[in-house]
Amino acid sequence: MFYDFIVYLHVIGAILSIGPFFVLFPLMKRMQYEQDMAVLKGHVDAFSLAIQVVKHAGHFLVGFGILAVLLGGYPWTTPWILVTIILLISSVIYLARAFKPTLRTFGTAAFNQQRFVQKLRKAVWIYVVLLFIMLWLMVTKPMFW
Numbered sequence: 457m458f459y460d461f462i463v464y465l466h467v468i469g470a471i472l473s474i475g476p477f478f479v480l481f482p483l484m485k486r487m488q489y490e491q492d493m494a495v496l497k498g499h500v501d502a503f504s505l506a507i508q509v510v511k512h513a514g515h516f517l518v519g520f521g522i523l524a525v526l527l528g529g530y531p532w533t534t535p536w537i538l539v540t541i542i543l544l545i546s547s548v549i550y551l552a553r554a555f556k557p558t559l560r561t562f563g564t565a566a567f568n569q570q571r572f573v574q575k576l577r578k579a580v581w582i583y584v585v586l587l588f589i590m591l592w593l594m595v596t597k598p599m600f601w
Contacts, residue, residue, distance in 0.1 A: 459527045466524050469517030470594070474587050476506040476513075477580055484580070488573040496569070500562050503576065507555050514551075518544065521594075535600040536593045543593070547586045554579035 483499055483506075490496040530537060558575045561567050 459524070462520055462523045462527055466517060466520040469513055469520055470587075470591060472513030473510055473517050474584065474591070476509050477584050477587075480506055480576075480580055484573055484577050487576075488570065490569075497562070500559065504559055507551075507559075511551065514548070534597075536597045539600065540590050540593045543586055543590050547583065547590070550579075550583060550586065554583065 480503060483502060487496060487499045487503070490499060525532065525537060532538070532541075555576070558572060558579065561572060
């Protein structure tokens with residue numbers, strides 16, 4: 457029963473780690489065409505907040521994932537766990553490098569609205585794909601070797 461609760465919390469963490477990105481797609485569409493810089497700043501702030509939510513939800517997700525592995529009796533050498541850990545480390549590095557440098561250009565001389573939104577959209581898609589691959593690994597638990 458306790459293990460099931462830990463897995464349930466892990467799933468909630470997964471939802472909180474993926475969900476905010478789907479709010480960002482319509483927001484990015486608005487950002488692409490917004491002419492009022494004050495409104496655009498509000499959109500950028502909302503985007504940044506969503507990234508913060510995802511980041512902290514990731515901590516929640518990883519914490520309960522570790523507990524699920526420990527309580528579930530899976531060895532850390534299980535293929536789907538190792539691949540997930542590799543993807544997790546990759547996604548953390550990617551999250552840090554994909555969004556922050558782009559978001560920092562807002563309001564600077566280097567800011568180009570179309571390129572800004574294009575970079576954010578690409579970064580969101582890549583991150584969502586990484587998260588979906590990890591989700592697939594958690595659900596299907598494939599034995600690669």
